[in-house]
Amino acid sequence: MVAVSLEGNRKMYCFNRRGTDECPYFEGTFIAKDTEVEDFVKRVRDKAPGRPSCGKSTFKAGREATRKSEPRLDKEGMMTSVCRHCILFSGLNMFCGEIAYPLYLQNNLAKENKIEFICTGVMCKYYPYVEKVVEAFPELQYVLQMHPFLSVMHAKGHSTKCEVEWSGRNQEEAGLTVGEEVEAVNSYLSRVAVTTKYMSKARRTDIITIHARGWNLRKKQTSHRNLSRRFVKNNSGDEEKTNCQQTKKRTVEGEKDKQNLLRTLQTTEGEMKQWVKEVEEWAASSPKSINCQDQHGLQRVMEGLVLKIKQRKIELYREIDNNQDCKPKRDIIAKEKRKLEEAIAAYNVLVPDGEAVDTADAVLSQDIPIWPWDSASTVPLQTKKLVFDK
Template sequence: MSQASSGLLRWMTRKRQLSEWWGKERPQLVNNMLARQHAAPRICQLCGNNPAVICCSDCRPQPYLCGQCDIRVHQRQVFHNRDLMTDKFFHPLPPTTCVLDSVLTHCERLVPLEMPDKVCNCLRSSVIAGQSIAVVTMNGRYDLRLPQIKCEACEASWSPELGDLIRSDSFRQSFLEWEAARYEVDKLTREDHFNCPACSPDMLAVSVDGNRKLYRFKTAARSEEKAIFDGVFIANDGDVQRFVDYIHTATNHVSGRGVCGGHWSAAREMSRKASGKTDEEGLELAVCRHGVLLRALNMFRGEIFAYPLYLQQQMASKAITFFAMDVACKYWPYLQKVAEKCPELQHLLDMRPFLSVFHAKAHDFMCEVKWSGAYQEGAGSTLGEEVEQCNAFLSRIAVTTKHMSKAGRTDMLTVMGMRWNQQKINHLSSTLTRRYQKTTVALEEQLQNLEAMKIQMGITDDQLESWVIDVKQWAGGTTSPTDGAVAAVASRIEDLVASVKRRSQFLYKDSDGSKQRARMRRKIREEKAILTSVVDKYNSMVEQEEQLNMDDILSKSIVWPWQLKHSDVVGLATKRKAFDAAMAVKRLEEEKRIIIAEMQKHWRDLCGRGATLDQISQLTVTGETLGLLEDGLKGLQSLVLKKKKARRTMEEHVKKMYMKILTDTGMNLSDHSDSEEEYGGSDSGQE
């Protein structure tokens, strides 16, 4: 064995042993984390007389302070992390809040800056609070005041410049282990990080797409350590590979073929690795229509159909109405053929295909009408593009994760996903409220536009409905030129147009470097040149009224001449305009009903969360240890009290938001009263 191989083996052994040691110590870490949540009554460690009301995590070794000592110490140490402990749990306090006579009081705090000794020779200068400023550090935002020195006699003054402001360069050690312990604590309080409260128990739509920027180099750190969050968010690679092998064996690599033209790269079931330099080629994500991350898996062979099929099968335990993809028109025929070979997957066909609304613009109009979510009954204003927002967020750390070990990359992406979901869930009530308000305004505008269009065209409601049916029937059929030679050229045009539009649309999504984008642009130019020659050939084979224009077929969603029914009295373009207006009104009407239902689900989830916390609290009181030591159990009791209060605050906020706009909808948000013991009426089990 070479010296390099021997060194690599020793390093991998040390990494494995280190991972095993951390695994053994993790239960103790969880217990210690919970023990720190126990806010037991204490005496001030500075004066030794008064009861402690503040715990400062930065004042070591004497963190417990009374109100007077807290003011004296933290008048200058404004960036210390202080917690109020009067409610038997720790509640974070901003630096501008202090405790006077057991009452929370506002106080001015100055940014700690180096200041001049004097600004004049009068010796009557004093430091006063100047301009308000928000100081943002890695610990959060601090609303402070800039110090200002002013002389009462000569009115000379000094104010800090930008260069005088303080900067923070602290660094948290053992970040992932700290996150792992926090995740275990969250499991004890039964928090689900990858579940949307507004989509439970049934879900309207799931959007699935791949992120090719989250790849990882083969030459990155290699070790045998197991990811801390393996299978929590990103599926286990072995499970995915076994599923893919089973599908390929059972179906003999059946590939999907949709109605629209174009061989999209996402539709290649026989896709090979894009580069020999990468291990994982990206991440396949599944999110709900509110942008909450649900599941993910690592891609090793591009965006083959078996990957979204695995995610669909994993989430099939929930009642999901729509399954959204950017190539749903190709994926669904593939799924139908797979279900024939694998009967246990037949239930996946209970979902309905949903072509992402914006991606549908790169398909021809016949495909768009048949598959696009904008024309799906019951879909509301769902876009199917929600996964793109998540991709943009996770891609921020792609420059780092591509050099990480397999376990480190999995853990970091999972932590990022949990923080993203927490932010989404915290703002869910505001999001749903704004969406309802915007939908109401948009519906009024669309109704006015529809009425104006009906007057302009001179049509009745029955005629409009007839046109809508005509467009749907037209999209449901298959049309092609009767001449075989013309049909072959037409098919080639469809393929090239779809390919050019797709490459242009995904130019920045599928590439993370200028060299790769340059190659894609060169390929687009080559395909446009081929398309020009094929269009010229087609135009020479057909009548003048059926000829194509290059600018039109690339700049907008086109209806191909061979798809038109020349016997229609009213042109398809006119019917399409009426069809789009009618569908927009229907989708907005559905969206209002959908949002109201989601608000009710969110409210029920909040109320159910209160019942869950009550159950956990009861377990701790009745002597259930939950695998914790005594101090950890007391910390869990305090943490439950803290979460109860946070839930109550959230409940009041959500109710206020929803009832403000839903007074006329008949939506019932019944009061959810808490027991007297919730905020410390009983301290059984706590000393």
Template sequence: MSEEPGFFDGVFLSQDSEVSSFVEEVRGAVKSTAGRAMCGESQWAAARETSKQANKLDEEGVEIAVCRHGFLLKGLNMYRGEIFAYPMFLQKEFQDAVFLSMDVTCRYVPYLEKVSEVLTHLQPLQKIRHCLSVMHAKAHNTKCEILWNARNQEGAGTTLGEEVEQVNSFLSRCALTTKYMSKSVRTDMLTVHAIGWNQRKENGLHIALSSRFKKTVENTLDATESLKKIPGPVALQ
């Protein structure tokens, strides 16, 4: 007997059938390299092109997309651990985005290029600019940090790219109870929590933006004064 879908099926968490179909399409199009990738001294669990066989019974976690202001946009259930096909699915859902920040950008971008060469309908995803989240960039090698750090990307402003970590901290509390729920009830519960999170973010957005703007202006003035102290032709007049 199949379980009835939840009231919010497909609203926040993408339907498993759509995600699974996309993952199999990607896996069938390119030959993946097994194992975890290294960057600097760090081994990244999320930097995997493939993984063990999917667990059809239990979800291994949730992959989510969050905007730079911390609003939850979309999520999906993971059955293969953290593989590149999952963020690629979410990226496909938001092709109008300007930047995509991840903790393994240096490994994800080459994989995206490899996949889009075969699956040409994914080539528009390469138009989105990529960057490393500021905190995670510290764990990459120096060359990678300089090249991909969000702080070094023109147009990224003061975006941290760590907004997902804030939401993960919030949603992780749900695991204490949702792991005992049926799939449909779990979907509804996570969706309700996501709606509540976004509502609180919206209610406090004017305060957050005002504070961020004030801090940015102050940092700009400090940086300008520092540049004026530099001798030579680069000094500002």
């Protein structure tokens, strides 16, 4: 077993039902017993409360407060653990947040399996939480042996530094594991939720367990065909190329891109490797909260905002092909541009006129911005980030 994804499904909420003495047939088979989960969560929750924010983004998954606006809900959703081949392992009922509950699933999986990677949509908040819990409960030390990474698509909503440090694409030996495999399962279980959320607790547990076992059975019966399709990829003609040949082709193309980058930037391969390390250090060692009243802090804020805006513009025109999806991206870009203008205005008040930064439009119009505090020998952060992405 290589990687396991943990994710919550908030569409699996359950409305309040009158209590019955009915006992589910499959209690504890797939969905963990609520009493066991609550006992575990109660022991660890007070040690390290979850923090829902990452940069300027706030995630519901990191919230540890109970919903007050929907008192009719008995459960807020379900959390499941899924391997990279979309096989369901176990699940539990969530009552608030997604920070403490994954630890219960991870703890049970780590006891029985050797798992190398574990991923979730809020890993940048979840893993520090686990480290704090392990300090209080040394007997859980083995859960830290799993290498954490942030789901690739979820990383797009996090800060740039967070994406560099935690994204699955930047983790050694993670391969092409996306970390979003649980979403495929959620698309199936969400349809089950249409009816099960109105059932009694016992029947809901039984029905979801039956559907989960049926999903696993179909996956196991078709896994050989799915894996074969991954291994053998059809070319545009009748010729077939194996995954190994495709990898060799991509390696050759990557080598050409690297040589073109070396000529364009007029640098050496050793310097490019050093830039990659500097970007990693920049993401890992930068303070979580920057003093926006300080000159040095404002410099870091402006560099980060320009880098983020340019990356969002690239994604806007390369990955989105309809106006409906473009509008939210444009709104985010406009919001970040206003923050950049405010940071530039605050910075120009603190420095002499000769060291003032140009307008936001002028800075963004440059392919690679040259900041007044950069010396002639200083390589801009955006150039280093470009090399890092390649």
